[in-house]
Amino acid sequence: MQQGENSWEKWKDTLSMVVNLGDKMGLEEKTMDRIALRLGNWLANHIDPVNREQRLLKELWDVAHEDERQVLAALITRMVSDGRRQENMVH
16 A cells, blocks of 8 residues: 555544544534534644645635535545444444
8 A cells, every 4th residue: 555545544544433433422423523524624724635635625625615614524524434444443
């Protein structure tokens, strides 16, 4: 696995762990989506993307209106919590 691809997978695994932890704590999907939106705003303003996938997400985030950012945050949350990545995460 190449460096950029490895960091993308690690990034998704980290998000998956956080989303799964929130789920185990009983946070509702809407609450997790709001947290994802706030995190997305913070990341876009403070962190330089380290791979092309993160760069694409930042570019989408930067051109999106608030309602589109909400959709993007919800989609990213769903992407990392769809069960494919959960088997080795928080139990």
